[in-house]
Amino acid sequence: MGVEEAQKNPVLRTDELQAYFGPFHAVKGVSVSIFPNQVIAVIGPSGCGKSTFIRCLNRLHEETPGAKVKGQVWLEGKDIYGKGVDPVLIRRRVGMVFQKPNPFPALSIFDNVAIGPKLMGLRRRALLEEKVEQSLKQAALWNEVKDKLNKLGTSLSGGQQQRLCIARALAINPPVILMDEPTSALDPISTARIEELVQELKNRVTVIMVTHNMQQASRISDKTGFFLLGSMIEYGDTVQVFTKPRDSRTEQYITGRFG
Amino acid sequence: MNFKNWTYLQRRIINWMAKIVLFLFTFLALLPLIMILFYVLRQGGNVLSWSFLTTLPGPTGSTGGMANSIVGSLVMVALASIVGIPLGIVSGVYLSEYGVGKTANILRFSLDLLTCVPSIIVGIFVYGIVVIRYGFSAYAGAFSLALIMLPIVARSSEEIFKLMPGHIREAGLALGLSRWRVILQILLPGCRKAVLTAIMLAVARIFGETAPLLFTALGNQFYARSLSQPTASMSVQIFNWARSGFADLEQQAWAGSFVLVTLILFMNLATRFLGRVRS
Numbered sequence: 001m002g003v004e005e006a007q008k009n010p011v012l013r014t015d016e017l018q019a020y021f022g023p024f025h026a027v028k029g030v031s032v033s034i035f036p037n038q039v040i041a042v043i044g045p046s047g048c049g050k051s052t053f054i055r056c057l058n059r060l061h062e063e064t065p066g067a068k069v070k071g072q073v074w075l076e077g078k079d080i081y082g083k084g085v086d087p088v089l090i091r092r093r094v095g096m097v098f099q100k101p102n103p104f105p106a107l108s109i110f111d112n113v114a115i116g117p118k119l120m121g122l123r124r125r126a127l128l129e130e131k132v133e134q135s136l137k138q139a140a141l142w143n144e145v146k147d148k149l150n151k152l153g154t155s156l157s158g159g160q161q162q163r164l165c166i167a168r169a170l171a172i173n174p175p176v177i178l179m180d181e182p183t184s185a186l187d188p189i190s191t192a193r194i195e196e197l198v199q200e201l202k203n204r205v206t207v208i209m210v211t212h213n214m215q216q217a218s219r220i221s222d223k224t225g226f227f228l229l230g231s232m233i234e235y236g237d238t239v240q241v242f243t244k245p246r247d248s249r250t251e252q253y254i255t256g257r258f259g
Numbered sequence: 260m261n262f263k264n265w266t267y268l269q270r271r272i273i274n275w276m277a278k279i280v281l282f283l284f285t286f287l288a289l290l291p292l293i294m295i296l297f298y299v300l301r302q303g304g305n306v307l308s309w310s311f312l313t314t315l316p317g318p319t320g321s322t323g324g325m326a327n328s329i330v331g332s333l334v335m336v337a338l339a340s341i342v343g344i345p346l347g348i349v350s351g352v353y354l355s356e357y358g359v360g361k362t363a364n365i366l367r368f369s370l371d372l373l374t375c376v377p378s379i380i381v382g383i384f385v386y387g388i389v390v391i392r393y394g395f396s397a398y399a400g401a402f403s404l405a406l407i408m409l410p411i412v413a414r415s416s417e418e419i420f421k422l423m424p425g426h427i428r429e430a431g432l433a434l435g436l437s438r439w440r441v442i443l444q445i446l447l448p449g450c451r452k453a454v455l456t457a458i459m460l461a462v463a464r465i466f467g468e469t470a471p472l473l474f475t476a477l478g479n480q481f482y483a484r485s486l487s488q489p490t491a492s493m494s495v496q497i498f499n500w501a502r503s504g505f506a507d508l509e510q511q512a513w514a515g516s517f518v519l520v521t522l523i524l525f526m527n528l529a530t531r532f533l534g535r536v537r538s
Contacts, residue, residue: 060433065359092435102430105423105449115444116434168434 011036011175011206017071019052026052028230039202041217042210044227050210054178058094059087095169095177100185101161103153110149116172139167140197159190179209195220218242226250303513319505325515327482328496336466338401343408344458351416373410381406382471397490400476404465415457419450459530463523469494493519
């Protein structure tokens with residue numbers, strides 16, 4: 001742990017986190033501390049539990065029928081799986097961006113971003129407009145949509161839709177944003193824009209991103225976690241994980257010998 | 260002519276013939292509709308007039324109309340819709356969004372059975388539980404129409420909501436929306452058009468129902484003074500005219516049929532139009 005990290009409290013910490021789909025043990029005892037203002041890449045072969053892991057961090061995993069979670073997740077010092085904690089309130093503190101761009105159908109670009117703040121009680125039109133503009137600017141989409149905020153969110157291109165989804169997540173000021181392979185459905189140019197955006201976002205939020213693309217992980221992340229068969233095999237500075245992996249399985253995976 | 264050109268020509272001819280055959284079959288399917296409209300119009304066309312739509316039915320030998328039955332049909336269909344549409348949508352949403360387990364399966368199965376119950380049986384059922392106690396009324400008629408409408412709206416809404424991809428729901432949940440807010444603010448606006456189409460089809464369906472109204476709303480030669488009185492409807496009025504045995508009244512039955520078919524046709528066209536405008 002670096003000096004800089006030692007001075008900060010982790011924004012998110014998991015303790016022996018276990019996740020199940022019925023009898024299937026998808027995440028097997030993951031303990032990790034994540035510090036603010038970093039980009040964390042989660043890599044590993046398909047089906048290794050990396051998506052399930054991040055879906056435990058905003059309590060979305062439990063929405064799948066038959067799914068179960070054990071262990072603890074501390075968000076800003078509070079156990080999100082504690083007794084009486086409302087998952088709905090947790091999800092307002094942890095944003096999420098999905099693999100497929102999924103703006104809400106039949107909602108305008110403006111409403112797609114405004115729905116979160118409205119839900120949190122922001123009612124005054126002027127304040128809402130300000131918040132929407134700010135979020136769209138942060139998502140590097142404002143200049144492209146400022147003249148058509150009333151058009152449907154689904155009328156945008158794939159890359160723009162994904163940035164709209166990022167703006168939607170940013171609009172409720174979460175300290176953490178989860179991204180589940182956010183660029184796997186996008187073309188290279190849109191992908192580059194999202195990667196650039198993630199770099200800028202880390203001044204404001206902590207980004208935890210699942211990715212299949214190891215170049216992407218090494219390009220954009222500060223820390224990398226490698227998952228295999230439901231366990232986190234290795235977690236450390238991205239440079240270290242990619243150049244001097246401690247575990248031979250990590251090395252085999254990143255050099256392309258399996259996965 | 261070389262071989263290559265010949266296959267090209269052959270392909271063109273086959274393609275052209277396929278098009279003709281498809282067109283013929285489409286025309287064949289449309290033929291009954293055209294024939295019905297034409298035949299009904301020919302039989303009843305000469306009594307069809309503005310006054311036919313605005314006057315009460317009269318005895319044989321006088322010129323009568325079907326104003327009261329048009330009003331009666333509209334009132335009963337509206338009443339049935341007020342009950343049947345919201346209840347149907349709510350059941351459909353329940354089945355789609357929470358519909359796992361025994362209760363949901365029983366509900367789903369009962370709705371399917373209800374769809375299959377012949378409409379005359381629905382009429383007799385309502386006669387048994389409502390009419391015997393409270394008499395013939397628009398309420399009883401609307402009740403039986405609602406029973407016919409409910410499963411149609413419910414099952415089609417269920418299918419419509421199920422078409423919404425799961426990751427849209429997850430995006431709503433991940434934003435901190437509660438389940439019912441996801442349904443109300445995201446899914447429902449997203450399926451609005453499809454739900455509207457389903458509603459219009461169900462309304463068109465009950466508009467022409469006769470059997471359930473015979474035992475419940477009965478019919479009336481005049482305007483009903485309240486909803487708890489026997490009420491005329493277009494289909495029952497046509498039925499009564501048609502079996503009257505008088506040639507002039509039978510002609511009015513044809514004219515009434517034309518008005519009813521045209522109304523339903525327009526309702527369907529309006530649905531298609533609404534669906535197109537919103538997209």
